[in-house]
Amino acid sequence: MKKIINEPNDVVTQMLDGMVKAHPERLKRLENTTVLVKKELTPDKVGVVSGGGSGHEPAHAGYIGDGMLDAAVSGEVFTSPTPDQVLAAIKAVDQGKGVLLVIKNYTGDVMNFEMAAEIAEDEGIEVAQVVVNDDVAVEDSTHTTGRRGVAGTLFVHKAAGAAAAQGSSLNEVKNAAESVIQNIKSIGIALYPAEVPGSGNPGFEIGENEMELGIGIHGEPGMETTEVSSANDIAERLVDQVLPELNLKNGDEVTVMVNGLGATPLMELYILSNHIHDLIREKGAVISDTHVGNFMTALEMTGASLTVLKHNEEIKSLLKQPCNTLALNIQKEEA
Amino acid sequence: MKKIINEPNDVVTQMLDGMVKAHPERLKRLENTTVLVKKELTPDKVGVVSGGGSGHEPAHAGYIGDGMLDAAVSGEVFTSPTPDQVLAAIKAVDQGKGVLLVIKNYTGDVMNFEMAAEIAEDEGIEVAQVVVNDDVAVEDSTHTTGRRGVAGTLFVHKAAGAAAAQGSSLNEVKNAAESVIQNIKSIGIALYPAEVPGSGNPGFEIGENEMELGIGIHGEPGMETTEVSSANDIAERLVDQVLPELNLKNGDEVTVMVNGLGATPLMELYILSNHIHDLIREKGAVISDTHVGNFMTALEMTGASLTVLKHNEEIKSLLKQPCNTLALNIQKEEA
Numbered sequence: 268m269k270k271i272i273n274e275p276n277d278v279v280t281q282m283l284d285g286m287v288k289a290h291p292e293r294l295k296r297l298e299n300t301t302v303l304v305k306k307e308l309t310p311d312k313v314g315v316v317s318g319g320g321s322g323h324e325p326a327h328a329g330y331i332g333d334g335m336l337d338a339a340v341s342g343e344v345f346t347s348p349t350p351d352q353v354l355a356a357i358k359a360v361d362q363g364k365g366v367l368l369v370i371k372n373y374t375g376d377v378m379n380f381e382m383a384a385e386i387a388e389d390e391g392i393e394v395a396q397v398v399v400n401d402d403v404a405v406e407d408s409t410h411t412t413g414r415r416g417v418a419g420t421l422f423v424h425k426a427a428g429a430a431a432a433q434g435s436s437l438n439e440v441k442n443a444a445e446s447v448i449q450n451i452k453s454i455g456i457a458l459y460p461a462e463v464p465g466s467g468n469p470g471f472e473i474g475e476n477e478m479e480l481g482i483g484i485h486g487e488p489g490m491e492t493t494e495v496s497s498a499n500d501i502a503e504r505l506v507d508q509v510l511p512e513l514n515l516k517n518g519d520e521v522t523v524m525v526n527g528l529g530a531t532p533l534m535e536l537y538i539l540s541n542h543i544h545d546l547i548r549e550k551g552a553v554i555s556d557t558h559v560g561n562f563m564t565a566l567e568m569t570g571a572s573l574t575v576l577k578h579n580e581e582i583k584s585l586l587k588q589p590c591n592t593l594a595l596n597i598q599k600e601e602a
Numbered sequence: 603m604k605k606i607i608n609e610p611n612d613v614v615t616q617m618l619d620g621m622v623k624a625h626p627e628r629l630k631r632l633e634n635t636t637v638l639v640k641k642e643l644t645p646d647k648v649g650v651v652s653g654g655g656s657g658h659e660p661a662h663a664g665y666i667g668d669g670m671l672d673a674a675v676s677g678e679v680f681t682s683p684t685p686d687q688v689l690a691a692i693k694a695v696d697q698g699k700g701v702l703l704v705i706k707n708y709t710g711d712v713m714n715f716e717m718a719a720e721i722a723e724d725e726g727i728e729v730a731q732v733v734v735n736d737d738v739a740v741e742d743s744t745h746t747t748g749r750r751g752v753a754g755t756l757f758v759h760k761a762a763g764a765a766a767a768q769g770s771s772l773n774e775v776k777n778a779a780e781s782v783i784q785n786i787k788s789i790g791i792a793l794y795p796a797e798v799p800g801s802g803n804p805g806f807e808i809g810e811n812e813m814e815l816g817i818g819i820h821g822e823p824g825m826e827t828t829e830v831s832s833a834n835d836i837a838e839r840l841v842d843q844v845l846p847e848l849n850l851k852n853g854d855e856v857t858v859m860v861n862g863l864g865a866t867p868l869m870e871l872y873i874l875s876n877h878i879h880d881l882i883r884e885k886g887a888v889i890s891d892t893h894v895g896n897f898m899t900a901l902e903m904t905g906a907s908l909t910v911l912k913h914n915e916e917i918k919s920l921l922k923q924p925c926n927t928l929a930l931n932i933q934k935e936e937a
Contacts (some may be wrong), residue, residue, distance in 0.1 A: 269793040269813070271870040271906060273832045282869045285876030289860075289892035301605075324868035344869075370658075458604040461867075478604070497608045498616075506697035525624075530865035532796075532901045534617045535606040541620030557624035561896070566867045569902070571606060596931035598924075
């Protein structure tokens with residue numbers, strides 16, 4: 268597959284350098300690491316750190332900024348970052364109020380983030396962690412015990428970041444993150460695979476008229492391979508998987524995200540979102556916010572995922588707080 | 603090519619419906635048109651309207667909002683909107699101070715926007731227009747006399763929108779737009795083509811090891827088809843085409859945009875941007891802002907474009923003004 272890269276081994280470091288050169292007012296790179304940190308940390312607050320394998324951009328460095336993350340750790344493509352990198356991020360953002368780690372549920376990520384947390388605790392830094400497992404497609408898979416963490420993770424960043432910005436304690440910030448995790452569900456579908464740079468092979472095989480329901484963001488197998496159907500049929504399949512998990516009652520408020528996996532035109536995401544809206548409203552839910560775009564990708568995979576977040580009062584209030592990052596911007600409401 | 607659509611004939615209308623359902627606080631659709639208008643127009647200012655064929659999302663409806671566009675007109679995929687649609691947009695946003703049309707330089711767009719402007723003038727609405735021709739690749743091409751308008755168009759939206767928001771007259775808003783047009787240059791490169799829904803064929807043919815330099819955003823032929831090279835080599839080719847057009851002097855300030863054409867991973871855009879930064883700085887220019895992402899796409903074309911905007915005092919000031927749209931957000935600086 269043709270790609271705009273230099274040496275495959277250099278993709279992560281050159282991407283990170285590119286991000287810092289492009290956004291020096293927002294980001295800096297910790298020397299000799301793959302950690303990007305917010306240029307100017309807001310003083311006296313809980314630090315919020317996330318990360319994982321590269322290839323999911325704008326996740327996670329695109330969510331560094333006021334009201335979201337303080338640092339993001341990047342592993343190699345589709346590979347967990349090592350504990351020393353995570354530890355460097357923890358140390359960089361700790362200001363004495365502790366640090367929350369937001370981890371997507373993959374065996375390697377959980378292991379390496381936890382190891383870093385233990386070392387940091389030994390060194391006197393208070394660390395808490397949450398594990399995001401919003402993907403309803405499969406229990407246990409190639410890279411995971413339990414359910415995988417996918418696009419819903421960014422709302423965990425949002426809620427934790429908003430709580431931290433309000434001056435909440437580490438425990439309160441963790442509770443805000445957990446509140447989102449308990450109320451967020453996602454599922455994806457893919458039409459074409461992605462190829463890890465230098466691998467020489469696509470991540471999975473799929474027929475010219477097929478799509479894969481329940482795909483993972485590293486190309487892990489999903490629930491079902493079927494013939495490609497219409498956008499409206501795809502919308503129904505996604506909604507049918509996600510909504511029953513949320514036990515929505517009439518009048519419940521939700522936030523919806525229709526996320527592109529990397530190579531899907533925005534036009535198609537909006538066509539998909541169009542019918543998803545109709546279907547969710549038919550169930551009696553109130554959609555208070557919708558995000559459509561590439562928020563958690565899988566390199567150049569073609570496909571999309573649906574994330575639905577059920578609100579409670581706390582979540583609703585945290586989502587409304589302003590944030591200022593490359594990939595998610597919520598401006599202050601005019602007084 | 604597999605796509606997430608329903609009937610090919612319905613893609614534009616379902617996309618527009620999807621946008622309005624997703625962002626009802628920002629957008630409304632003029633009944634029986636393909637025109638999206640800002641939900642609440644800011645009173646007593648010049649209206650700014652753009653548009654063109656669909657398939658370039660987030661352009662142009664993604665730039666509707668405070669400090670940018672008041673309305674966007676969508677044609678069918680890669681097809682100019684008709685004069686009656688443009689006229690409807692003009693009428694919807696005029697508040698007695700006149701309306702500026704920002705037109706990308708394609709024969710059909712120029713003709714249809716001009717026709718709409720004439721009718722509006724006959725009906726007593728003051729209309730001015732500017733034609734964006736930032737693509738340095740070719741003079742005259744499949745769809746154009748002169749140079750094509752591509753990704754640089756969004757900075758014309760930004761400058762005109764900022765001037766309008768400051769209460770400038772129609773003539774001043776037009777001059778702000780012209781000032782950007784005279785100082786902005788772009789060029790693109792493609793690795794894989796896009797396919798118009800329902801056409802059954804990709805927009806152009808390209809070998810498995812080839813890339814096309816100077817590609818247009820509808821797949822129009824560029825300057826040269828060559829073997830795919832490294833990201834750094836591509837960066838050099840793009841910079842070598844764009845910079846000589848700007849007559850940059852040592853210390854000149856520029857804004858840089860590295861734009862994805864639809865299916866290119868953000869990782870690759872940052873790798874490209876990384877070397878572009880080095881090359882532009884070597885020439886002695888000062889990069890004051892960089893935008894990396896999918897701003898003006900060509901459906902699922904794989905490739906990227908470089909846009910460089912040379913600042914003068916007016917442009918610099920207009921770029922800094924806050925804006926609040928789906929695809930470009932500049933928050934107010936904290937006091």
